[in-house]
Amino acid sequence: MYELPPLSAIRTFLVACRAGSFTAAAHELCVTHGAVSRQIQSLESWLGQNLFEKQGQRMVPTPHAQALAREMSATLESLVEIVQRYGKGETKNSLRVSVPTTLGMRWLIPRLTDFHLNNPDSNIQILTTTTQQQSNHSNFDIAIKRDGLLIDGHQSSFRFLSDHHSVIAAPHLLKEKPLSCLEDFYRHTIFETETRPGHWKEWFSAASFADYRELKRQRFDHFHVTLQGIMDGLGIGVGPISTLSLDIAAGKISVPFGDIMVAHQYYCASTPVGIQKTTLHRKFEDWLITMGNLT
CATH class of the missing domain: 3.40.190.10 (Periplasmic binding protein-like II)
Incomplete structure (x- = not known):
């Protein structure tokens, strides 16, 4: 295992950087000012680097700390996505769908009301892309693409719309x-x-x-x-x-x-390798095929 600083200290540090002061971070985390200070001191000791400096009555993040916070935030977001993908898939009610801008705006989004009628608790997140954009597998559960523009490393793919x-x-x-x-x-x-x-x-x-x-x-x-x-x-x-x-x-x-x-041309729906197909995921795939047939 790699040696890492305490996760609680990292969390406190990120909140303090975003909030801009120990006092604001303490209020957000529902802890005392002293508790925030101790967590920051713990991380500074681990890194061997001062992360905050005093300006008036406030402790504010240094430029070094702000750069560190940006990289840590991106890494933690990736970790959260991985944990969500490999969590208890059957109960997950969120689905991220990458779709070309025009198809998303003119075909998919206007029809989503139909899907929500039968799946009222679902949360379908639409991520629009242009032709030149490269897909990042960690950002979506299903990618809709024109046939011939399929992503590499997909575990399944099927046509659902002819145009x-x-x-x-x-x-x-x-x-x-x-x-x-x-x-x-x-x-x-x-x-x-x-x-x-x-x-x-x-x-x-x-x-x-x-x-x-x-x-x-x-x-x-x-x-x-x-x-x-x-x-x-x-x-x-x-x-x-x-x-x-x-x-x-x-x-x-x-x-x-x-x-x-x-x-x-055809439009296809692809699922990247590593994405666990949830109940919602499979329902959405079936719905795409139905909507494609009705168009």
């Missing part, structure tokens, strides 16, 4: 500038997304439209930004129809060429 892309636009924009034939594209601004390259080219190819290079264009870095511009009526884009199905059904988005679909 296609087509031209999308705001209804009020199409009322002002109808989009009923290919020539009408010259009246609009084409919105492109850096993380989804090639979708317009694929769609124009499927539509047998060869003169698309002269169209007005504007590019955004992520699709959820592109989508906001589309919904505001600033331009038109190519978007995922299943992901946006609720917005389409509500009349917030129109699909003027719904018979031309491209860029087929």
Whole structure:
């Protein structure tokens, strides 16, 4: 076993650093000022380093102590996550779900009410990610990814949602500038997304439209930004129809060429190795499959 300072001293030290004084730490921990001082002295003796200095009537953390507190806090958070993952899984009612931003905002979150109706005590924590972000296995229990972007080291993975892309636009924009034939594209601004390259080219190819290079264009870095511009009526884009199905059904988005679909993809749910599948975890997996089938 590695030799470590007392956990009680570490806890007191972290609270004192966050609170900014021994008095505030004592109040938070419901102990005396002297008890806090003794715990800090114990840690200082173990480290051979002063961690607090007197400023007026207060004992405040040194820059060295603040740096130590940041690293200790991160380490303890990781330890807590490990203990929670390997605890009594059947009774755990919290689930961390990593999901791409657009799918989380437009498909998953609006449907969570349905899951909570049958699981009222559940706590589903949504962690949105962009395409470029690398997944940290310690931060989630389930990762939702587009097929082909699966994480390494997953113990299980399954497809639950099929999606296609087509031209999308705001209804009020199409009322002002109808989009009923290919020539009408010259009246609009084409919105492109850096993380989804090639979708317009694929769609124009499927539509047998060869003169698309002269169209007005504007590019955004992520699709959820592109989508906001589309919904505001600033331009038109190519978007995922299943992901946006609720917005389409509500009349917030129109699909003027719904018979031309491209860029087929699946979304998968993966569980990293080391995550204990709880009852809630398995219920959520089953629910994803059901919602995918209903979309």
